[in-house]
Amino acid sequence: MSSTATPSLGPHSAVTLDTLVGYALRRAQLKVFQQLVARLAEFDLRPAQFTAMVIIDNEPGLMQADLARHLAIEPPQLVPLLNKLETRGLAERVRGQQDKRAYGVFLSPAGQALLVQLKALAAESDREATAALNDAERSQLLGLLQKI
Amino acid sequence: MSSTATPSLGPHSAVTLDTLVGYALRRAQLKVFQQLVARLAEFDLRPAQFTAMVIIDNEPGLMQADLARHLAIEPPQLVPLLNKLETRGLAERVRGQQDKRAYGVFLSPAGQALLVQLKALAAESDREATAALNDAERSQLLGLLQKI
DNA sequence: TATTGTTATACTCTATAACTATA
DNA sequence: TATAGTTATAGAGTATAACAATA
Numbered sequence: 001m002s003s004t005a006t007p008s009l010g011p012h013s014a015v016t017l018d019t020l021v022g023y024a025l026r027r028a029q030l031k032v033f034q035q036l037v038a039r040l041a042e043f044d045l046r047p048a049q050f051t052a053m054v055i056i057d058n059e060p061g062l063m064q065a066d067l068a069r070h071l072a073i074e075p076p077q078l079v080p081l082l083n084k085l086e087t088r089g090l091a092e093r094v095r096g097q098q099d100k101r102a103y104g105v106f107l108s109p110a111g112q113a114l115l116v117q118l119k120a121l122a123a124e125s126d127r128e129a130t131a132a133l134n135d136a137e138r139s140q141l142l143g144l145l146q147k148i
Numbered sequence: 149m150s151s152t153a154t155p156s157l158g159p160h161s162a163v164t165l166d167t168l169v170g171y172a173l174r175r176a177q178l179k180v181f182q183q184l185v186a187r188l189a190e191f192d193l194r195p196a197q198f199t200a201m202v203i204i205d206n207e208p209g210l211m212q213a214d215l216a217r218h219l220a221i222e223p224p225q226l227v228p229l230l231n232k233l234e235t236r237g238l239a240e241r242v243r244g245q246q247d248k249r250a251y252g253v254f255l256s257p258a259g260q261a262l263l264v265q266l267k268a269l270a271a272e273s274d275r276e277a278t279a280a281l282n283d284a285e286r287s288q289l290l291g292l293l294q295k296i
Numbered sequence: 297t298a299t300t301g302t303t304a305t306a307c308t309c310t311a312t313a314a315c316t317a318t319a
Numbered sequence: 320t321a322t323a324g325t326t327a328t329a330g331a332g333t334a335t336a337a338c339a340a341t342a
Contacts, residue, residue, distance in 0.1 A: 015267035017202055020274045021286060022180040024293035029177040031296060032170040048332095054165055064301065072178075074334060079302060101300040101341045119163035126168045132295045138169060141292045145172035147280045148179060196309095212324065222311060227325060249318045249323040303338070308331100315326070 035129035039121050043114070048073070049081055050122065053107060053115050056091060061104035064093075090114060183277035187269050191262070196221070197229055198270065201255060201263050204239060209252035212241075238262060 017023045036047055048071060055070045056062065062070075068078045082105065085091035090111035093103040107115065130138055165171045184195055196219060203218045204210065210218075216226045230253065233239035238259035241251040255263065278286055 015271045016206075017199065018294075019290070020270060021278050021290060021293070022177070022184055022270075022274050023199075024290055025173060025177040025180055028293045028296040029170070029173040032173055036170055046331095051165065051171075058164075065299095073332090075301065076303080076335085077333070096300095099300080099342070103301075122168060122170075123163045126170050130169050130296055133292065137292055137295070141289070142167075142169060142172055144281065144285055144289045144292070145169075145176045146166075147285070148176040148278055194308095213322095221309090223324065224312085224326080225310070244323095247319070247323080249316095251324075297342100299342070300340085301338105302340100303336105305336085306334085308333075310329100310331075312329085313327085316324085317322100318324100319320095319322075 032126065032129040036122065036125045039125040040118070043118065043121075045118070049085060050118055052078075052081060052085065053090065053111060053118065056105050056107050057112065057115055060106050061094070063102050064105060067105055085111070180274065180277040184270060184273045187273040188266070191266065191269075193266070197233060198266055200226075200229060200233065201238065201259060201266065204253050204255050205260065205263055208254050209242070211250050212253060215253055233259070 033047065040047060040050055052067065052071060055067060059066075059070075064078055064082070065075055068075045071078070082091065082093065086093065089108055091105060091107050093105055096102040096104060127138075130141075133141065181195065188195060188198055200215065200219060203215060207214075207218075212226055212230070213223055216223045219226070230239065230241065234241065237256055239253060239255050241253055244250040244252060275286075278289075281289065
């Protein structure tokens with residue numbers, strides 16, 4: 001019987017989707033994100049726009065290329081996103097003085113004020129979507145995910 | 149100081165993206181799925197096509213509407229997916245005898261043989277992408293995710 | 297000549313309405 | 320008339336190439 005073992009999976013390779021971390025991740029991620037999307041819709045915002053506001057608030061004046069990198073999107077995708085925030089008076093592009101090609105991105109006072117609300121909403125949404133976990137389990141999950 | 153507490157978040161509401169399960173889920177899910185996409189690309193297959201093959205194998209002859217529901221996609225999205233599997237000789241639609249509107253979906257012998265390889269590949273990809281976890285952590289993570 | 301941001305474009309994924317053929 | 324599958328279409332999300340202004 002020892003000759004039937006395979007080095008990668010062993011003889012008991014009952015591979016079902018339920019045993020794969022990737023599929024469990026996908027289902028959980030979909031649920032949590034749908035919850036956030038629904039909550040942010042109240043403010044006519046998408047998760048990426050909220051995330052952009054958080055990053056801009058943490059690093060005011062950063063350049064668009066850097067913001068795009070933080071968001072893990074390509075620069076062209078940032079253009080309509082920033083346009084929307086700027087049109088709504090939540091953020092602004094300020095042209096560089098030394099380098100006139102570059103634009104620093106800032107939150108407006110209105111944007112900063114709204115962000116306070118949005119952060120509370122996001123935290124609440126996160127807890128709602130993971131209501132099946134207690135606090136210990138939630139931080140345990142957070143730690144495991146951050147290891148990946 | 150007791151008057152400064154808020155019922156929803158408490159006085160220490162330092163909300164950053166790192167404290168949200170949703171963002172950790174998203175990053176982890178992206179990594180694991182990109183790994184799977186890369187491994188399946190070797191066979192010119194997408195994750196949804198692999199998942200469809202697993203479901204068909206578990207429930208041979210199921211109707212397309214049921215398959216779409218299992219995949220959490222809309223029936224129109226299933227059409228090109230199944231067309232591709234059928235063109236490549238991995239699956240087949242068999243028209244119902246009582247109800248000629250319905251089609252039962254089956255894997256071909258070639259599809260079943262390929263699926264054995266694909267399951268091993270998917271399990272390996274999953275372990276590679278979560279190599280930062282040991283077996284105990286991985287099954288702990290799986291349990292927490294399935295609670296959500 | 298290289299770089300910042302932008303436009304144009306395309307490809308995938310997703311969702312909905314309308315069509316066909318059967319019932 | 321209702322249902323299974325399909326077609327057509329449109330909207331997001333994502334990625335690349337090409338362009339304008341500036342360096």
